[in-house]
Amino acid sequence: MENLEEKIENEKDTNKKEELLYQLFKKNKEETFVFFKEKPIAEIIDFFYDLENEEILEFIRMFEIQRQGDIMTELDRDIQHWIFNNIEIIEFADIFKYVSSDIRADFYQSLEKDEQSKLLPFLEKKTRENVISLSSYHPETAGGVMVTDFATIMINMNVKQALDKIRKDSPSKKMIYYIYVVDKNMKLLGFVTLKDLIMADFSDDISAIIHDEYTFADVDEDQETVARKIEKYDLIAIPVLNSSGQLLGIVTHDDAIEVIRAEQTEDLERIMGITQSPEELGYLETTSFQHFKKRVGWLVILAIVGIVSGMIIHSFEETLQTLIILALYMPMLADTGGNIGSQSATVVIRALALGEVRLRDWLRIIFKELKIGLMLSLILGAIAFIKILYLSFDTTVPPEFTLFKVALVISIALSLQVVSSALIGTSLPLIVRSFGGDPAVAATPAITTIVDITGLLLYFTTATILLGI
């Protein structure tokens, strides 16, 4: 047995490591428990990836109750539900007490009304009140993300009294770095750090070392704004206050990272025209139909708007009949426009999101994209010209035109398409943002559709004018 555990400790390859761990688990559950006893929760959760739900439950039950709560905190929502439905409610309530307060609220909100009524009576009064209170906030606000697990001291204390209180309160508190100074109504007056307390003398007054200027979040503030504050001020945690300035909870730096990750997925999906839903499950847990519903919306809208492109093409039907060769290069125009427009949009959306540019810089942005578009149009126009000469070498061309002239005209049209797509791709997010909307919304499919329309207009107009059709 020793051998297998040593092999596991030394195994670098995560896949092999998981296989070995699973072998160990099948052989001797006790030994597996001993192996994981002091490990970080994240590694236990990794281990669960290959286990059946029944095995997960069996393993969790080997731990003492507080750690069971820690593990439950990090489990996927669907496994939490499975456990809820497959053990006695009284055992679930015992574990639930030790689950992190923000996760407890999230889980409670995800239950049906009858399930909520089933759970509540079995919770301790303190837990029950906390769950109900936190569940009253919208999940994507500071109130919906915060934990109610923080350390407080009073302003009229000195350092020794403060340290004594912290020692008394702390065993149940996970992370203490900022100690919040409150009055008897829980109104936040400021904070001190553990470092401040250690550096000071026991007899120093808290009022002498308190930081009374601090950043905070409002309980109804959007979670992304809160995450940005944590990021901007390099905070480990940010206090959450109500309108009376009372301290309700804290949002921690690790929650900020989760919010930022989720925000990135949202942005990327929005750019691709995939709709968001409030309760986001993982990719595999989301059913095909749910995936379909998220994606079909924008695709249908754009298919309908695409009628406009269709109408433009049809109005030039005779032109196309005359010069079939023009039809052959419509896809090239569509593709190039879409790629360039999406690139431009992406770059601008990111620059806006990262605070590298502001809306008032719009003129500089447009001007820059114009220059970039011109450079790209020269290269891509030249390549297109050579491509057309090579591909359409033996294509029928009516006698009044030459291949050279037609190729030149198509290349010019492509160059115009490049510049125009770059400008459109840049402008759309800025316009949307100036109306207070999310610049990322459906950027790629919307821009693809728009540059189609403008591209076709440019194409046929150029051909008609320069070829005298």
Next chain:
Amino acid sequence: MENLEEKIENEKDTNKKEELLYQLFKKNKEETFVFFKEKPIAEIIDFFYDLENEEILEFIRMFEIQRQGDIMTELDRDIQHWIFNNIEIIEFADIFKYVSSDIRADFYQSLEKDEQSKLLPFLEKKTRENVISLSSYHPETAGGVMVTDFATIMINMNVKQALDKIRKDSPSKKMIYYIYVVDKNMKLLGFVTLKDLIMADFSDDISAIIHDEYTFADVDEDQETVARKIEKYDLIAIPVLNSSGQLLGIVTHDDAIEVIRAEQTEDLERIMGITQSPEELGYLETTSFQHFKKRVGWLVILAIVGIVSGMIIHSFEETLQTLIILALYMPMLADTGGNIGSQSATVVIRALALGEVRLRDWLRIIFKELKIGLMLSLILGAIAFIKILYLSFDTTVPPEFTLFKVALVISIALSLQVVSSALIGTSLPLIVRSFGGDPAVAATPAITTIVDITGLLLYFTTATILLGI
């Protein structure tokens, strides 16, 4: 003056606030300094957005030297360079001493060789050695991101001795939460938290409360892996070790957030076929030519690969001559394929990045996308059918075909394109990842080009078979 400052404090609108601050600055620089004296650095940096470089320098000089270093730490690289070039080297060296160690190394690496030689002699020995040492690491590794600012204690101490040492060492150290326990060779033995020290008795041995199982980063580890560890284990900081287990520095949670943000921008740009460069400046600071260079690469490659689409179209030239109507709908096929392929790719790339799926889940992923593709193909095929009947109502159709039949065939081809694009969009990132590559690389333009080719083949093959051309 009081009035203006109160107005500023109460002003919620950030734009108005900045205008007022600038007014205050123009009127009375002293008062502005007093206003900002205790504010977080991040707000001072915001204030600088509207100032000229000379004004920024003037303002920084009003602070005491340590705070000048703090401010310099957060300035944009180009402003740091401007200051370097516009003040006496000896003054710059004085401020540089108090700049954060990781930023010092980054700045030093960004200097030309002669500028480096100009600066080094003016640095204190300790600073000079630190800068040279940190600059030896690749910027995007743990070594390149870490700070050398951390607290250490010896294992043979008791809690009282540990606290005494921390008090003695700490004034210059920014953030203390983990205290690292090292031996006389700086080999990392474990850590304790400030909370642990406070909860213990003065006479307790460090060896009794030390956490000897800990997560760490290797000095050459990629910064994104380090950020993921910080995220996974909810760390405030992670120790960075060399191959001998010696503690070289720490990477903090706020650096993790910066790395994650940068990673997201990279992913998004890669998906759009925009090349990365190691030294990333902000959008406006990057010249148009630099933007052009980042984007032209993939566009040219795809323009050349696009010859294949062109060849396919040309080989079906006669078919198109017969049924000009087929040419009219080629853009619709190109667009739909591109949008759907990009959507699928995006969803898979994100799911892989967030750890929601693993490479071994590929069969489940493909199967799911197949179902989603089928559902989308039904809807979009139906819409296409109606679109064609409406748009091509009076298009010339050769007598042996009916509009109804042609519309049906094109719609079927589109449906096949939808399913095939979804599968291709899904598979490409998985295939790239299975070869150890970055699944996001040029996803959108690459997929657009590929589904063009397959789409055209599907289109013409379907038309040829079903219409008997």
